[in-house]
Amino acid sequence: MRTTMDRIAPIFLFLLLIIDTSTAIDTINTTQSIRDGETILSANGAYELGFFSPGNSANRYLGIWYTKISVMTVVWVANRETPLNDSSGVLRLTEQGILVLSNRNGSKVWSSDSSRPATNPAAQLLDSGNLAVKEEGDDNLESSLWQSFEHPADTLLPEMKLGRNRITGMDSYITSWKSPDDPSRGNVSEILVPYGYPEIIVVENSIVKHRSGPWNGLRFSGMPQSKPNPKYSIEFVFNEKEIFYRYHVLSQSMPWRVTVTQGGDVQRFTWIEQTRSWLLYLTLNTDNCERYALCGANGICSINSSPMCGCLNGFVPKVQSEWELTDWSSGCVRRTPLNCSGDGFQKVSAVKLPQTKTSWFNRSMNLEECKNTCLNNCSCTAYSNLDIRDGGSGCLLWFDDLLDVRILVENEPDIYIRMAASELDNGYGAKIETKANEKKRIILSVVLSTGILFLGLALVFYVWKRHQMKNSMLHSHHEILTSSMPLPLCFHIVLI
Incomplete structure (x- = not known):
């Protein structure tokens, strides 16, 4: 019996070792460490955490790379600013849930931080390639103490x-x-x-x-x-x-x-x-049109044009001599200054929308509400839908020069650029939508409607009056005839 137990014990211990290693292959806790030459693997075997030297460098870094890809491709580096100059690096996890990378002398080379105190922390290399420090057994990343994906x-x-x-x-x-x-x-x-x-x-x-x-x-x-x-x-x-x-x-x-x-x-x-x-x-x-603001303020870039840069319709080069030397950095200025109450909008399609750093937006407005909001703000220079889905929704307003616009075929959404009324030309596809013009149209409609109504009433009255006068004349003429002529003659005339 003792002989049988002696034979079983080593096998049992070996199996325990295999089980322990396989279940903890992607994780270290506060009692474990990773030394140079050691690695941990994500459970799916896609990513590996360990020490490496990039290119021709002899320096050592702690990083994450693809396991199954033959070309060494590093996707994350911990100590990218503080390399180790030898292979003495050790990574440990403290009881506070902080990862610490130390050198030969035990000096800290790099460390993570923690969003809160830890109880039983563990560092796990996830299947996504994310190294996450969290409470052991807690799989909710939202409650993690630290994760490499955030750095x-x-x-x-x-x-x-x-x-x-x-x-x-x-x-x-x-x-x-x-x-x-x-x-x-x-x-x-x-x-x-x-x-x-x-x-x-x-x-x-x-x-x-x-x-x-x-x-x-x-x-x-x-x-x-x-x-x-x-x-x-x-x-x-x-x-x-x-x-x-x-x-x-x-x-x-x-x-x-x-x-x-x-x-x-x-x-x-x-x-x-x-x-x-x-x-x-x-x-x-x-292509070159991807270079930020290549054509300057209020310019537009077209990769199929020569030269590539031009001004938006209604704008002209700010410094013509520079543009002639293909230096477009000074951009374009309005040919006609805005007048606020007399301004309108020109629809521009198939372009990359301008820079939105100083823009304003509203998710619930429709395009008409967006237009009116821009029209009622004299500082607003352009507007557009925010979302192109389901026919378009939301509102995006610009208040400064329009920067980094380029032609992109079949691009959405359209942008409506504020223009002086004199610049709006339907021949160039401009859509005249001005506050002043709208008022003029309303007034003109009222005047025309009123005029037509009075003209119609006058015409009816005129026709009625003529009809009355004609009836009166016929009646008088009949009386004259019947009173001055013999009946047979009158009868004869009636028959004719």
Whole structure:
């Protein structure tokens, strides 16, 4: 019996070890650590957390990368500003729920933070690639203590939010690596601007390089390539608690990522297993008209025109000599100043809507209410529907110069630009909708209606009067005839 137990015990212990390892492969708690050379895997085996050296660098970083992809592709870096110079790094989780990365001397190289005190914290690498610190057994991400998805590097993964938490004030955005050998923050960032009506911008050295256009209910209006498709869907949320954009992959079999590059571009990739390479699915910088405000204020860019830049109808170059040298940065000014009460609107279709940083919006208005709101505010320069779905709804108003407008074929929604009445020309497709003209039309209609009524009454009275006079004359003539002539003659005349 003792011999049998001696044989079973090692096997039993080995099975316990396997079970313990398999159940904790994606998680560490306060009694565990990850050393250089060790990793943890997400439960689906898609992502791995551990230490790596980028490119030709000898520095060591804690990061997350794809497990099953042959090309080493890092999607998140913890200590991107504070590299380790050797392989002595250790990651631990404190009882307060804070991740701490230490070097050989035990000095802190990097640490996370925590939204509140922890009771029994654990750090888990989720199937989405998100490293989340939460109470052990709590799968609700909304109650997590910390998560890497809220502190992105240069990559936006599916389900990751790009935007602002309006309660905490924390912004989540992606920033390029400095170089392929250095994952520290580069000069290019993709940010969701939380002012006015939100839109995405790409910034390089604090200068805006690209703008997505406002959300139109289906996509960002300046990104027709991001319209609904069978590969992924885009979600935009704007409420009292948060403003964010994220995308959802419709097929989990193909890895997707969005990366901001050192060259100032934002690119969407998908992995093709047959070629074992990343396929560039789309890029934001498709042509020169994507360069932010290339044609200046109140200018419009057309990639099929030469030169590319022109002025919106009713506007002229501010500095003609500069435009002749193809320097359009000074933009355009109105040919005829606005007069407020005598202004109208010109409908412009198939364009990327202007910058919305200082715009105003209302979700419940219809287009007519939107027009009247703009018309009654002398500072309003243009208006548009907010949402193109179901025939259009909502209201978006602009109050400054119109920046970064370009032609986009079949783009929605239309924009109505405020113009002086003299500039409105139906021959150019302008729709005359002025407050003054409306009053004139009402007055003219009343005058014409009243005039027609009086003319009609006068005509009726005239016809009636003539009829009365004719009857009177006939009656008098009959009396004369019957009194001065013999009956046979009168009878003869009547017969004739």
